[in-house]
Amino acid sequence: MRRRGFLTGVSLLALTVATPLRAAIPRFLESTPFDRDTVRMLARDLAARDFVPRPEVPEAWRNLSYDDYRKIWFNTRNAIWADTDLPFEMDLFHPGLYFSRAVEVDVVRAGMGNRLAFDFDLFDRTDDAPDLPVDETMGYSGLRLRHRYEGEMNHREFAVFQGASYFRAIGALQYYGLSARGLALGTGDAEGEEFPDFIRFWVEEPSPGDPDIVLHALMDSPSVAGAYRIRITPGAACEMQVDCTLFPRVDLDHVGIAPLTSMFLYDQTNRPRFPDFRPAVHDSDGLLVWNGAGEMLWRPLANPTSLQVSSFVDEAPRGFGLMQRARRLSDFADLEAYYHERPSLWIEPADDWGPGIVRLVEIPSDQEIYDNIVAYWRPREPLAAGREYRFAYRMLWTDETGPTPPPRRGDVARVVETYMGLNFSRDAWLAAIDFADHAALAVAGGAEDDADPGQFDDMVVRISARVPTSDGVLQRNPETGGVRLAFTFDPGKADTVELRAQVFRNGEPATEVWLYRWTRA
Incomplete structure (x- = not known):
């Protein structure tokens, strides 16, 4: 999958201009009544007909080189609502290069959806930018939302919607990292994946003082049409309330709800494979699941040698x-990418999603420019053609240790690091798991008892694997203040070993459930 780091570079070009001087808004090509049910009805009508691909933009736009594409960028002085005192502004992206099919963008005001004409005068260009044909009905490739945070004069971006059904967001002090999608179809299947597109956006014009902004999206693909309503609230964390209605054209056996896409190249678990000066490179380092049984599951991510x-x-x-739990600059030693300030993204169903699986797909990768991690909810029962399905959920782009962490069990310690390698005698593998400092692992008598070898007498380690393992050893980690669990396992001739470990205290869980899939490199 193409890495969206390219999009970040395009996006940052716009940050050089922030003074809200106003050019003319693109004129409206048409205005039609709009209400909360408009997009749902459009999606239902689409699904009742055969799928028809959208027309491509003119060939000269499609044939732009990467360098030529970057020679054209949106001038933020021309942003939608730049001539107002509203706390939000909207920028537009031109099509071409990777975006061969444009999307329609509407501004909703006073109960009317107003489709924006394509206006090349909204964009700045270098002197050697190519001459391109312009058709005002052509559309755009996506949009960017910016917000004026309290106490600031200028608007700063916090969300981008561009490419297929991809979108991404950040909290106020974060850097772009992982992405989300409207829907995933057949991810990891041998016959290939289908990528639905957002084909039209409606953005509701906010009122002065509004803390959030509402975006609607119409999705289409050969297999399904869908309607999305997303209420977006920027802040220290960016929160999205998503209401999604799907209309399958065919029976959908392998559908991914609330899919997340990220990059994991390496960390200390697979460091020897990458001769890089940095100790780790990733946008996310683990999958966190709070399951229906109440368990907190932590699965460190991997970059496998096969799917x-x-x-x-x-x-x-x-x-x-x-999640991105590595939060120190020294975890990455990267003074440009700032991986330690990439967001974690949490999905919280608004209602009962019934039976299914949280599915994690890990794709081999040798470069950090490619996304290779996908996670989503797969319902157990297929979505039947001709029916209507609704999924509502909350998305939180945040930091687990920041002021607005995702919901979680507060009575168990988090996993903060996983180390994997051969033991000292080189005859077995050793797993070392660091748990955060937490009351569930605290020494009963206080800090002065940290060196007491009996401090772990009321703790029980449970390790499960289908290969021989040693008993777990607990030690206090003086740097983290938490506890380290270490054990060895012998994979023998197995190419894959599933491991599970957890610490209990007085019969109750004291830590998250640590899960790991060891594979022979």
Whole structure:
């Protein structure tokens, strides 16, 4: 999958201009009545007809080189609502290069959806930018939302919708990292994946003082049409309330609800494969699941040598997400990418999603420019053609240790690091798991008892694997203040070993459930 780091570079070009001087808004090509049910009805009508691909933009736009594409960028002085005192502004992206089919963009005001004409005068260009044909009905490739945070004069971007059904967001002090999608179809299947597109957006014009902005999207693909309503609230964390209605054209056996897409190249678990000066490179380092049984599951991500799929069977999940728990600059030693400030993304169902699985797909990768991690909810029962399905959920682009962390069990310690390698005698593999400092692992007598070898007498380690393992050893980690669990396992001739470990205290869980799939490199 093409990495959306390219999009970040395009997006940052716009940050050089922030003074809200106003050019003319693109004129409206047409205005039609719009209400909360408009997009749902359009999606239902689309699904009742055969799929028809949207027309491509003119060839000269499609044939733009990467360098030529970057020679044209949106001038933020021309943003939608730049001539107002509203806390939001909207920018537009031109089509071409990777975006051969444009999308329609409407501004909703006073109960009317107003389709924007394509206006090349909204964009700045270098002197050597190519001459391109312009058709005002052509559309755009996507949009960017910016917000004026309290105490600031200028608007800063916090969300981008561009390419297929991809979108991404950040909290106020974060850098772009992982992405989300409207829907995933057949991810990891041998016959290939289908990528539905958002083909039209409606953005409701906010009122002065509004803390959030509402975006509607119409989705279409050969297999399904869909309607999305997304209420977006920027802040220290960016929160999205998503209401999705799907109308399958065919029976959907392998559908991914609330899919997340990220990048994991390496960390200390597979560091020897990458001769890089940085100790780690990733946008996310683990999958977190709060399952319907109340367990907090932590599965460190991997960059396998062959496609790897993991399924976590569940019913009525409380939430799941791809987390970035490495939060120190020294974890990455990267002064440009700032991986330690990439967001974690948490999905929280608004109602009972019934039985299914949280599915994790890990794709081999040798470069950080490619996304290779996908996670989503797969319902157990197929979605039948001709029916209507609704899924509502909350998305939180955040940091687990920040002021607005995702919901979680507060009575168990988080996994903060996983180390994997051969033991000292080189005859077995050793797993070392660091758990965060937490009351569930605290020494009963206080800090002065940290060196007491009996401090772990009321703790029990449970390790499961289908290969021989040692007993788990617990030690206090003086740097983190938490506890380290270490054990060895012998894979023998097995190419794959599934491992599970957890610490209990007085019969109750004291830590998250640590899960790991060891594979022979």
